[in-house]
Amino acid sequence: MSDAPRPAASPRRRRADRRAFIRQRARRHPTFLRAVAADARCALANRSFTPTDLGRLALAWEAVHLAFDSDAFLALACYRAKARLQAFGIPFLPGLFHRLAIMIGQVSIGDPVVVAPGLYLPHGQVVIDGLVEIGAFTAIRPWVTVGLAEGVLRGPTIGRGVRIGTGAKVIGPITIGNGASIGANAVVLTDVPAGRTAVGVPARIVERP
Secondary structure (H helix, E strand, O other), X not given: OOOOOOOOOOHHHHHHHHHHHHHHHHOOOOOHHHHHHHHHHHHHHHOOOOOOOOOHHHHHHHHHHHHHHOHHHHHHHHHHHHHHXXXXXXXXXXXXXXXXXXXXXXEEXXXXXXXXXXXXXOOOOEEEOOEEEEOOOEEEOXXXXXXXXXXXXXXXXXXXXXXXXXXXXXXXXXXXXXXXXXXXXXXXXXXXXXXXXXXXXXXXXXXOO
């Protein structure tokens, strides 16, 4: 058996492999309507509206209203559309919806990111990229970055009901437990247990008042 190194994959092969990987990740996303409905309920709940008895038509109307009222919600809907189109292997349109999300609300959510139904973005200026997973009912404030440490492909895994404050950075292959809170401008480089609060640069765990 030869010990000679294998030739590097061609650019065309690398692009094909990347498309296959992104499509595989995108298949884990919820359907578009289910995701947008959950995002709308999450937004309404965070806006002190209690949508306990909304039917489909009423919720659809509220989602349309949110899209006109909130650039961030409309940008999030563009991300949901991008993810579903990628799951079906449709070319061009996912990139268009990605650009629309950036133009509308300055929301940039990368292709490998998987977001459960029910994300609340009160405003835009949010960057999420890498092999990142975000649980349901999470709220992410503006100027937040969730992403990769240098040279590491896997990013944070964020649980359900997490609150991430304005300007925070959550970086690297770490886990943020369910119901945790990240303070404004915190730089989180290590795990945060469920239900705990992390503040500071670098972030440290503190007791909630």
